[in-house]
Amino acid sequence: MEKGRLIAYLKALFTVVVWGASFIATKVALRDALPITIVWLRFAIGVLILGLAVAYRKQLYLPKLKDLPYFALLGFIGITYHQWLQSTGLKTAAASTTAWIVASTPIFIAILGWLFLKEKLIWDAALGILMAAFGVLLVVSKGDLDAVLGGSFGTPGDKLILISAPNWAVFSVLSRRGLKDHRAATMMFYVMSFGWLFSSVQFFAGSGLSDVTNLTRNGWLGVVFLGIACSGLAYIFWYDALQALPATQVGVFLYLEPLVAVVVSAAILSEAVTLASLVGGVVILVGVWIVNRPRKLST
Numbered sequence: 001m002e003k004g005r006l007i008a009y010l011k012a013l014f015t016v017v018v019w020g021a022s023f024i025a026t027k028v029a030l031r032d033a034l035p036i037t038i039v040w041l042r043f044a045i046g047v048l049i050l051g052l053a054v055a056y057r058k059q060l061y062l063p064k065l066k067d068l069p070y071f072a073l074l075g076f077i078g079i080t081y082h083q084w085l086q087s088t089g090l091k092t093a094a095a096s097t098t099a100w101i102v103a104s105t106p107i108f109i110a111i112l113g114w115l116f117l118k119e120k121l122i123w124d125a126a127l128g129i130l131m132a133a134f135g136v137l138l139v140v141s142k143g144d145l146d147a148v149l150g151g152s153f154g155t156p157g158d159k160l161i162l163i164s165a166p167n168w169a170v171f172s173v174l175s176r177r178g179l180k181d182h183r184a185a186t187m188m189f190y191v192m193s194f195g196w197l198f199s200s201v202q203f204f205a206g207s208g209l210s211d212v213t214n215l216t217r218n219g220w221l222g223v224v225f226l227g228i229a230c231s232g233l234a235y236i237f238w239y240d241a242l243q244a245l246p247a248t249q250v251g252v253f254l255y256l257e258p259l260v261a262v263v264v265s266a267a268i269l270s271e272a273v274t275l276a277s278l279v280g281g282v283v284i285l286v287g288v289w290i291v292n293r294p295r296k297l298s299t
Helices: 003-030 035-056 065-089 095-102 105-116 123-140 145-150 156-179 184-205 208-214 217-244 247-268 275-292
Strands: none
Touching: 003 035, 003 065, 003 095, 003 217, 003 247, 035 065, 035 184, 035 208, 035 217, 065 095, 065 156, 065 184, 095 123, 095 156, 095 247, 095 275, 105 123, 105 156, 105 247, 123 247, 123 275, 156 184, 156 217, 156 247, 184 208, 184 217, 217 247, 247 275
C-alpha cells in the first residue's frame, strides 16, 4: 500500500475512534446542559481549532462569493442539523445503540457515491456492505429482527439518530464536489463556521450563556473533548481522507464507530454489552474487511 493511502486510512481510523467516543462524551455533557448548549460550545472550540490548523498550513484565503451558499448548505446539513439530531437523540438513546445505528451510514454513502459520483461498487464490496448492515440490524434489534420489521424498536431518540445516518451520507457526498477545488481544512473551516453561526441563532434564542454555567468538571471535559478531538482534529482528518479515497472506502470505516462506543460506554456509562452486540460486531468487522481488502487490478 502506498504511503499516501496508508496515511488516509489512518486518518479515517482516528476519526471514527474519536467519533465513537463522542457519543459517550455527549451523554456525559448532557447531564449538565441542554443539547444546543453542547453543540454550540463544541463547534465554537472546533472553529478555533480549524482556524489554527488552516493558519498553520498557510491555507487561509477568502472564498469566492459563489461558494458561500454551498458552504452554508454544507454547514447546515453537516453541522447544525446533523448535530441537533444526534445531541437531541442522545437524551433518550443509549450511546452504544446510537453508534450502531449511525453505522448504517456507509450504506447510504455507497449508494449515493454509486449513483452520483460514478464510483464503482463491485459485487464483493456490495456483499460486505450487506453483511455489515445485517450486523447493525442484529445490534439495533437486540437479536429480535421481527422488531425491526415491525418498526417497534428503539426510543424516540433512536429515530432521530436513524435520520442522521442518511443525512451524514448526503453531507459526505455533497462535500466531494467542493474538495476538488478547495483545501480540505480550509473548506471545513468555512463549513463549520456557517454551521456554528446557524446554531448560534437557536442557542441565543433559548437559554444562551446562562446554561453554560450549569456545566460541571465532567461536563466541561466532555465538551472540550468534543471540541478539540471530535470537531477540530477529526473533521480535518475526515476531509483529508475523503479527498484521497473514494467515498465508499472512507464511509465503511464508520462501521468501527459502534465498537469503540460499546467499549467506552460500558466502561464509563456502565451500559450492558449484549450477545447480540458482540455477534453483530463480528459480522460488521467481516463486512468492513471485505469492502477494504486489497484487490488485484484486471488487465
